[in-house]
Amino acid sequence: MEQQLRKMTYRDALNEGLREALQKDERVFLMGEDVGRYGGCFAVSKGLLDEFGPERIRDTPLSESAFTGAGIGAALGGMRPIVEIMTVNFSLLALDQIMNNAATYLHMSGGLFNVPLVIRMATGGGKQLAAQHSHSLEGWYAHIPGIKVLCPATLEDARGMLWSALLDPDPVLIFEPAVLYPMERTLAVDAGPVAIDKAKLHREGKDLSLISYGSCLHKCFDAAAILAEDGIEVDVIDLRTLRPLDTESFLTSVAKTHRALIVDEGWRSGSLAAEVSARIMEQAFYQLDAPVERICSAEVPMPYAKHMEEAALPQVASIVATARRMVHG
Amino acid sequence: MTNTDIKARQPLANQEQSLHLLRQMLRIRRFEEKSTELYSAMKIRGFLHLYIGEEAVAVGVAEALSTDDAVVATYREHGHAIVRGMSMGAIMAEMYGKVDGCCRGRGGSMHLFDAEHRLYGGNAIVGGGFPIAVGLALADHLQKKARVTCCCFGEGAMAEGEFHESMNLASLWQLPVLFVCENNFYAMGTALELSESVVDLSSKAAAYAVPTATVDGMDVIAVAEAAKKASDTVRETGAPFFLECRTYRFRPHSMFDPELYRSKQEVDGWKQRCPILSLTNRLKEKGWIDDSTLEKLEEDIATEIASAVDFAEQSEWESVEDLTRFVYSDVGVN
Numbered sequence: 001m002e003q004q005l006r007k008m009t010y011r012d013a014l015n016e017g018l019r020e021a022l023q024k025d026e027r028v029f030l031m032g033e034d035v036g037r038y039g040g041c042f043a044v045s046k047g048l049l050d051e052f053g054p055e056r057i058r059d060t061p062l063s064e065s066a067f068t069g070a071g072i073g074a075a076l077g078g079m080r081p082i083v084e085i086m087t088v089n090f091s092l093l094a095l096d097q098i099m100n101n102a103a104t105y106l107h108m109s110g111g112l113f114n115v116p117l118v119i120r121m122a123t124g125g126g127k128q129l130a131a132q133h134s135h136s137l138e139g140w141y142a143h144i145p146g147i148k149v150l151c152p153a154t155l156e157d158a159r160g161m162l163w164s165a166l167l168d169p170d171p172v173l174i175f176e177p178a179v180l181y182p183m184e185r186t187l188a189v190d191a192g193p194v195a196i197d198k199a200k201l202h203r204e205g206k207d208l209s210l211i212s213y214g215s216c217l218h219k220c221f222d223a224a225a226i227l228a229e230d231g232i233e234v235d236v237i238d239l240r241t242l243r244p245l246d247t248e249s250f251l252t253s254v255a256k257t258h259r260a261l262i263v264d265e266g267w268r269s270g271s272l273a274a275e276v277s278a279r280i281m282e283q284a285f286y287q288l289d290a291p292v293e294r295i296c297s298a299e300v301p302m303p304y305a306k307h308m309e310e311a312a313l314p315q316v317a318s319i320v321a322t323a324r325r326m327v328h329g
Numbered sequence: 330m331t332n333t334d335i336k337a338r339q340p341l342a343n344q345e346q347s348l349h350l351l352r353q354m355l356r357i358r359r360f361e362e363k364s365t366e367l368y369s370a371m372k373i374r375g376f377l378h379l380y381i382g383e384e385a386v387a388v389g390v391a392e393a394l395s396t397d398d399a400v401v402a403t404y405r406e407h408g409h410a411i412v413r414g415m416s417m418g419a420i421m422a423e424m425y426g427k428v429d430g431c432c433r434g435r436g437g438s439m440h441l442f443d444a445e446h447r448l449y450g451g452n453a454i455v456g457g458g459f460p461i462a463v464g465l466a467l468a469d470h471l472q473k474k475a476r477v478t479c480c481c482f483g484e485g486a487m488a489e490g491e492f493h494e495s496m497n498l499a500s501l502w503q504l505p506v507l508f509v510c511e512n513n514f515y516a517m518g519t520a521l522e523l524s525e526s527v528v529d530l531s532s533k534a535a536a537y538a539v540p541t542a543t544v545d546g547m548d549v550i551a552v553a554e555a556a557k558k559a560s561d562t563v564r565e566t567g568a569p570f571f572l573e574c575r576t577y578r579f580r581p582h583s584m585f586d587p588e589l590y591r592s593k594q595e596v597d598g599w600k601q602r603c604p605i606l607s608l609t610n611r612l613k614e615k616g617w618i619d620d621s622t623l624e625k626l627e628e629d630i631a632t633e634i635a636s637a638v639d640f641a642e643q644s645e646w647e648s649v650e651d652l653t654r655f656v657y658s659d660v661g662v663n
């Protein structure tokens with residue numbers, strides 16, 4: 001039987017995921033700045049206030065630390081809160097609550113208090129929003145034991161990761177690349193929750209492993225298509241979950257291709273790409289035919305001007321050029 | 330809006346309750362005195378923030394709370410843990426770092442947790458507990474549970490943004506939080522007037538349309554009465570209340586503090602107002618306690634503490650194999 005598909009945006013898929021969660025579980029509620037009357041700063045929660053009312057779709061004051069911490073408290077008190085922080089840069093005002101409370105409570109209490117909280121936020125550049133709205137700090141968050149870090153790059157994941165995150169007993173952060181909100185694709189009519197502990201191999205090849213996540217995944221798809229015209233076939237892996245990392249997924253791929261190129265929108269130094277690279281060195285060193293390489297963002301605060309922002313971010317051309325060099329020498 | 334100013338001393342109304350309050354304060358005092366000894370003996374390590382001098386606050390406030398209510402406290406929380414009903418053994422073993430500690434030795438003195446008694450820490454980030462208390466109250470509000478969340482903090486924490494954000498949120502959303510400020514006039518070495526542009530602490534809560542009261546935190550009867558009124562208000566209105574208890578820390582901030590920032594005379598002056606001493610004197614005046622009852626009380630407490638120490642001594646160290654447990658609920662995630 002042919003699968004029924006519908007066209008929609010990444011934003012619509014997130015909205016459906018939220019609606020489904022709110023319908024399925026009375027304990028679920030959404031809070032954050034402008035999630036209700038405004039419909040969400042990126043319009044992700046549009047329409048939910050009318051459907052679920054102001055007790056469950058709660059507009060908060062500009063108090064990232066207080067409402068994120070209130071999410072922790074509400075989770076401890078038996079609810080299943082979804083906290084929306086407008087963007088990752090603003091999440092720094094709530095970092096104390098995320099790092100010192102959400103990530104530590106279970107451990108500090110010797111297993112007494114788990115925190116079933118989901119925090120969603122936009123991340124990443126590409127919209128000319130300059131140096132205080134464009135950074136990709138999910139790799140930073142992935143450094144912290146005690147939280148899980150997800151980054152949906154596809155409609156399936158945008159739609160399906162939320163429910164799985166809500167079922168998780170521990171704090172889960174979901175990073176939504178802001179450039180993907182208007183992305184239009186198709187999604188199965190019966191799409192539902194997805195696993196959040198596995199990476200996904202989207203495209204198969206034998207010559208090189210392209211390992212990425214988030215908005216860069218789509219640049220990898222484009223690069224893979226161009227490389228295929230040259231006869232270079234690549235694996236494209238979407239990490240999906242940045243903590244805990246599905247190490248097996250890229251080790252298996254590297255064992256086949258013997259070459260790994262990691263594409264990560266975070267800054268290069270101390271990046272998630274560095275962690276993936278280190279794991280390949282540690283666990284698959286003798287499988288490699290070439291050094292692992294990384295394409296990351298330039299180490300500057302994100303500039304505003306379009307040409308400069310493009311130069312700062314990983315781009316298809318550099319992925320293609322690097323992959324060619326790695327394969328043909 | 331009400332701001333009940335510190336009132337003249339109320340007469341002792343009830344012998345049984347007064348004796349109970351004395352006993353609770355003494356339990357905290359003696360437990361902590363023992364803890365300092367054990368610190369010197371290197372049985373307890375890390376930071377150890379003593380509540381000595383401030384006992385009337387935790388004891389008085391606890392009278393107003395039921396077992397169903399929640400408490401969010403700070404790193405200076407031994408007193409709260411004890412009056413909440415936790416066993417001294419579990420607390421002592423925690424400070425030893427032993428596996429039978431209330432948090433298996435993962436938390437230590439600054440992070441005492443207890444699910445049964447709804448003690449949500451023990452938070453060592455100044456101000457970090459405010460939003461959590463607001464969230465616990467939000468959960469009660471959403472689940473239509475008529476409970477109070479009591480949030481205890483020092484006056485120093487009121488300079489943190491989290492105080493202001495949380496006060497605003499609790500008031501805006503009308504959430505049942507009893508905010509208890511344990512004003513001991515110093516944040517480590519920084520005196521109140523050196524950290525606040527406005528030293529009238531109630532006015533800060535009042536600015537968020539939260540009703541307030543101020544009470545002599547060295548008088549346990551007064552604290553109990555004020556806390557009862559305050560918690561009754563929270564229960565009736567489902568909305569927050571701010572109670573300032575003026576008290577004093579007799580000991581150094583933690584274990585490493587030469588106390589350069591205050592004079593011996595000042596400390597001695599406050600010691601004259603010791604909450605345990607003054608209640609004992611008042612009980613004696615009334616003829617409600619005599620030396621032999623007091624002796625018996627001390628003996629019972631000494632026994633309780635000795636068995637707590639014994640429990641901690643006997644308890645095992647958690648196996649290092651368990652190091653990475655409790656990072657995630659499902660064991661084995663890397």
Ligand SMILES: Cc1ncc(C[n+]2csc(CCOP(=O)(O)OP(=O)(O)O)c2C)c(N)n1
Binds near residue numbers: 453515
């Ligand atoms: C966010 C933060 N800043 C600084 C500290 C270090 N510190 C620990 S206790 C303390 C003083 C707090 O004073 P107060 O809130 O009045 O409580 P008290 O210790 O007097 O009970 C400071 C500065 C900390 N633990 N957390």
